[in-house]
Amino acid sequence: MLSHPAExxxxxxxxxxxDRRWPDRQISHAPRWLSTDLRDGNQxxxxxxxxxxxxxxxGSAAGVRL
Known part of the structure; x- marks a missing residue:
């Protein structure tokens, strides 16, 4: 396994x-990775x-009524 897969x-x-600025931007570091498993709620x-x-x-989520 690679020690630094991003490389x-x-x-x-x-x-x-x-005429546009955003295409010239380049990502210089990896994004902050977080758990996306929200089954455990606040944790x-x-x-x-x-x-x-x-x-x-x-309360606001309950008002949306998905």
């Missing part, structure tokens, strides 16, 4: 589009919420 790939060469968050904000989020 396996080379970045694509940038495309010259003078899956990067920064767990206290009961006040958690109640507000659950």
């Amino acid at each position: 396996k790939y080379r970045p694509y060469p940038p495309i010259a589009l003078p 899956a968050l990067a920064e767990p919420m206290d009961s006040g904000p958690q109640t507000a989020v659950l």
Whole structure:
């Protein structure tokens, strides 16, 4: 197994589009990886919420009625 799998790939060469800025941006580091398994609720968050904000989020989610 590779010790640094991100080094396996080379970045694509940038495309010259003078009227736009975002295509010239390149990712310089890996994204922050977090658990996406939300079955355990508050513990899956990067920064767990206290009961006040958690109640507000659950109340607004209940109002959406998915």
